[in-house]
Amino acid sequence: MVAFGDVRRNSVPGIVKIGNEPPCLFNCFGMTQTRVNTSPDVSVKYIKILAMVIAFVFSFFAAIVFVVHVDSGIRDHKKLGELKLFQAEYLDYLGRGRHAWNLYITQTPQHGIDLSHTDLSGRDFTGYYFSSVMFDHANLKGTIFDDCYLSGAWFRETDCRGASFKKAYMSEYTHFDGADLSDANFTGAYAVISALDVARKKPTKLDNIEPPKNSRWDSVSWECFHTLEWLEKSGYSFSHQRAGSMLQEIPGELNDQLKTR
Secondary structure, X not given: OOOOOOEEEOOOOOEEEEXXXXXXXXXXXXXXXXXXXXXXXXHHHHHHHHHHHHHHHHHHHHHHHHHHHHHHHHHHHHHHHHHHHHHHHHHHHHOOOHHHHHHHHOOOOOOOOEOOOOEOOOOEOOOOEOOOOEOOOOEOOOOEOOOOEOOOOEOOXXXXXXXXXXXXXXXXXXXXXXXXXXXXXXXXXXXOHHHHOOOOEOOOEOOOOEOHHHOOOOOOOHHHHOOHHHHHXXXXXXXXXXXXXXXXXXXXXXXXXXXXX
């Protein structure tokens, strides 16, 4: 039995000990007190609860990341599937030869042709007009782009190992970001060398590089593949000087394709 006056102050300010009772914590007014449970079992209990809360929070955020990742993958797969439908037509015209392709791609000023993720390795595209065409993530190993129009074309993260770009027309708007140009041949290309600086692996065959302005392609644009009469009826803005300048290269058997555009 502890006497009413048997009160001993603990070493911690604000905590008093009454006899052998556990320490008490008085509030600022000295009217109430709180027992401080110093049992080791209570500390272990709180640690377990804290660990469970942390595990729950981690699992919750991990589940969110997983759902977002799966949803993103599904949407990317759907977009790629839709792209493949359009690419079937593009690949068909690529296989018809350069004249058929050049007429096809120049039907309008903005064609938006996307050949990303395609396998065009080893193909010969000499003389093709590829203005603003996207080849991102495509397989172009050993592909021939000699004497091609490549201003505005995109080769981001593309495998161009051993590809040939001899006498190809490239401007500062030709994009090789992250491309592998190992053993690619740029001999005689009409190019801005700085455009190759962003490639993941740069080419070593860069002999006789000339400025783009020296290329036969320098003044060529989409209206060069149309007659003046068609351009005047089309409603598009165009240059009278350029109108029809490339039609002399188009063989007669493709006249029907010209008429049906």
